[in-house]
Amino acid sequence: MNRLTLYSFPFLLTVALLLVSNGCNTTGGPGSGGLVTNAGAAEEVYVAPGQYDEFYAFLSGGFSGQIGVYGLPSGRLLKVIPVFSVDAEKAYGFNEETKPMLNTSFGFIPWDDAHHPELSQTKGQTDGRWIFINGNNTPRIARVDLSTFETAEIIEIPNSGGNHSSPFTTENTEYVVAGTRFGVPYPQNDVAISSYAENFKGMLTFIKVNPESGEMEIAFQVLLPAFDYDLAHSGKGKSHGWTFFTSYNTELKNTLLEVNASQNDKDFIAAINWKKAEEYLAQGKFKEIPARYAHNMYSDETHQATSTMEEKVKVLLPEECPGLVYFLPTPKSPHGVDVDPTGEYIVGNGKLSADLTVHSFSKMLAAIENQSFETTIAGIPVLKYEEVVGGVVKEPGLGPLHTEFDGNGNAYTTFFISSEIVKWKVGTWEVLDRVPCYYSVGHLMIPGGDSQHPQGKYMLAMNKITKDRYLPTGPELNQSAQLYDISGDKMRLLLDFPTVGEPHYAQGISADRVVPRVLKFYPIEENKHPYAALGEKQAKVVRQGNEVHVYMTTIRSHFAPDNIEGIKVGDKVFFHVTNLEQDWDVPHGFAVMGNDNSEILIMPGQTETSVWEPKRPGVFPFYCTDFCSALHQEMQGYIRISPANSTLPLKWSLGEDIVQ
Numbered sequence: 118m119n120r121l122t123l124y125s126f127p128f129l130l131t132v133a134l135l136l137v138s139n140g141c142n143t144t145g146g147p148g149s150g151g152l153v154t155n156a157g158a159a160e161e162v163y164v165a166p167g168q169y170d171e172f173y174a175f176l177s178g179g180f181s182g183q184i185g186v187y188g189l190p191s192g193r194l195l196k197v198i199p200v201f202s203v204d205a206e207k208a209y210g211f212n213e214e215t216k217p218m219l220n221t222s223f224g225f226i227p228w229d230d231a232h233h234p235e236l237s238q239t240k241g242q243t244d245g246r247w248i249f250i251n252g253n254n255t256p257r258i259a260r261v262d263l264s265t266f267e268t269a270e271i272i273e274i275p276n277s278g279g280n281h282s283s284p285f286t287t288e289n290t291e292y293v294v295a296g297t298r299f300g301v302p303y304p305q306n307d308v309a310i311s312s313y314a315e316n317f318k319g320m321l322t323f324i325k326v327n328p329e330s331g332e333m334e335i336a337f338q339v340l341l342p343a344f345d346y347d348l349a350h351s352g353k354g355k356s357h358g359w360t361f362f363t364s365y366n367t368e369l370k371n372t373l374l375e376v377n378a379s380q381n382d383k384d385f386i387a388a389i390n391w392k393k394a395e396e397y398l399a400q401g402k403f404k405e406i407p408a409r410y411a412h413n414m415y416s417d418e419t420h421q422a423t424s425t426m427e428e429k430v431k432v433l434l435p436e437e438c439p440g441l442v443y444f445l446p447t448p449k450s451p452h453g454v455d456v457d458p459t460g461e462y463i464v465g466n467g468k469l470s471a472d473l474t475v476h477s478f479s480k481m482l483a484a485i486e487n488q489s490f491e492t493t494i495a496g497i498p499v500l501k502y503e504e505v506v507g508g509v510v511k512e513p514g515l516g517p518l519h520t521e522f523d524g525n526g527n528a529y530t531t532f533f534i535s536s537e538i539v540k541w542k543v544g545t546w547e548v549l550d551r552v553p554c555y556y557s558v559g560h561l562m563i564p565g566g567d568s569q570h571p572q573g574k575y576m577l578a579m580n581k582i583t584k585d586r587y588l589p590t591g592p593e594l595n596q597s598a599q600l601y602d603i604s605g606d607k608m609r610l611l612l613d614f615p616t617v618g619e620p621h622y623a624q625g626i627s628a629d630r631v632v633p634r635v636l637k638f639y640p641i642e643e644n645k646h647p648y649a650a651l652g653e654k655q656a657k658v659v660r661q662g663n664e665v666h667v668y669m670t671t672i673r674s675h676f677a678p679d680n681i682e683g684i685k686v687g688d689k690v691f692f693h694v695t696n697l698e699q700d701w702d703v704p705h706g707f708a709v710m711g712n713d714n715s716e717i718l719i720m721p722g723q724t725e726t727s728v729w730e731p732k733r734p735g736v737f738p739f740y741c742t743d744f745c746s747a748l749h750q751e752m753q754g755y756i757r758i759s760p761a762n763s764t765l766p767l768k769w770s771l772g773e774d775i776v777q
């Protein structure tokens with residue numbers, strides 16, 4: 118087939134032209150666009166020394182696999198939370214305690230691609246308890262505890278590939294969801310790729326969240342045709358009980374998707390009635406199928422993670438569960454799907470569509486009631502487009518991706534190709550304002566902007582291309598976020614700031630919902646780590662065959678013990694370091710020369726373990742890596758390694774010269 122004809126319809130031509138002329142200044146010099154004309158902007162983002170920001174912003178790290186925590190309006194980076202990627206700074210994935218967090222059915226995986234942070238909600242409002250995020254590449258969902266700002270749990274998603282439409286929550290965090298982007302063979306198997314249409318499926322997963330502990334558990338999966346499920350959002354208010362997933366590649370193609378998956382005029386939003394699913398589950402109308410997936414939990418008491426392999430999941434088949442799934446035709450390869458705060462409107466951001474389609478939840482219910490079906494696919498009724506569409510925003514821009522809401526009846530949609538954000542009125546569909554983004558905006562975030570109760574003061578645009586916005590840093594530039602004031606009629610650009618990794622989605626929350634919950638240190642009396650030394654008197658070194666366990670403590674400004682002898686080449690040395698401090702922000706670090714491992718950084722009251730297999734005899738220094746007191750530089754010690762055949766007895770001490 119002549120590929121040109123596929124591209125030739127006028128809209129894609131326009132797209133192509135715009136891609137070429139997407140006016141970035143690539144020749145050097147500061148970006149000319151987006152100059153802040155309003156002189157007060159600097160003051161509006163200025164957070165005076167010693168003052169706190171009003172909002173936390175959690176930006177996904179994309180290919181860094183982490184979450185970046187920023188303050189708004191300042192844009193200051195507060196912390197990087199390692200989630201799916203090892204982090205030598207914090208020993209995440211390097212110490213013995215956190216290695217199980219990165220275990221999967223494929224074994225230990227040191228990296229993933231994290232896209233969509235999603236705050237927990239209570240009654241449709243962000244509650245500051247947890248933030249969830251998806252791992253895309255090896256499908257997983259993580260839960261970060263916002264009292265410690267540490268990853269507390271990771272669950273793998275079986276029967277999935279490219280966990281992109283994930284982990285959007287319901288209004289009381291009953292569920293977080295996970296939809297597969299890639300169709301994969303079901304069950305996973307060695308089949309011809311060309312058998313895509315017969316053998317591949319698309320699975321949507323609902324993960325139940327324990328309301329007290331936050332613990333996740335796969336409640337059920339729904340087996341669908343092998344479309345690419347791109348994004349999701351759950352209903353709220355009147356549409357609570359439903360979750361909506363966008364899809365593209367309803368053409369079921371497995372090659373050259375840029376052309377082949379753009380054939381259909383309309384793809385679908387899959388509407389899943391999860392309350393109905395609960396009824397079917399209760400009636401036993403599911404298939405229990407074998408599925409291996411890891412479930413990893415970190416305990417703040419033992420300061421250790423455990424990884425459990427789960428063996429099966431419950432799968433619901435739409436053919437056998439009428440009323441569980443409906444398809445809403447949506448032009449054209451929709452990316453984001455966003456539900457307005459009332460729960461009535463479902464925005465399908467058709468990235469190749471000239472208009473923005475908004476479905477009406479009430480009309481959807483009526484269409485279901487009246488059986489206004491266009492057709493049925495794999496037992497799933499396709500509702501008639503005219504019967505479900507609630508409104509159309511006419512030619513708002515090019516390449517819509519994502520929409521958020523301000524809680525005052527306005528919506529804000531990003532347009533990647535025309536590189537702008539457009540504000541429009543929910544219900545009248547009129548365009549109210551537009552601002553350019555520098556450059557090529559992907560997601561946007563308004564604190565609470567996907568909940569029932571947005572805190573609509575600021576809007577953050579996360580841009581895919583940075584080009585000339587900052588001092589050049591070689592071929593790679595950090596991604597860029599832009600902060601806008603949306604409290605008035607017109608959006609006003611306030612600030613640019615660089616971000617870590619590639620932010621896809623983000624979440625924001627006023628600081629007052631988080632700060633009171635934040636832990637300052639781990640109470641030492643609650644430390645149940647099996648190798649903790651809860652005081653200097655408990656410091657010791659124990660040999661078990663060729664394993665040597667060093668029970669070590671830290672307090673300003675020494676290690677106990679700080680001299681160790683009697684360890685041999687061929688031994689495996691476990692340094693279990695307990696930080697005895699009971700004070701905010703006094704971690705100690707530990708590193709020993711020649712260890713092929715990261716440092717460990719132990720929080721007050723915590724125990725962490727670094728493993729070292731010394732390769733050659735000698736006396737090797739260890740020291741504290743975190744400047745902890747005026748005598749931090751004195752916080753050091755020695756470990757003597759003898760040849761493998763040495764008979765030197767184990768000996769350790771603090772405050773005395775070892776005599777033999």
Ligand code: RUQ
Pocket residue numbers: 232233281348452518519558559560621622
């Ligand atoms: S994506 S730029 Cu990974 Cu959420 Cu839309």
Ligand code: CUA
Pocket residue numbers: 671673674704705706741742743744745746749750752
């Ligand atoms: Cu402890 Cu520096």
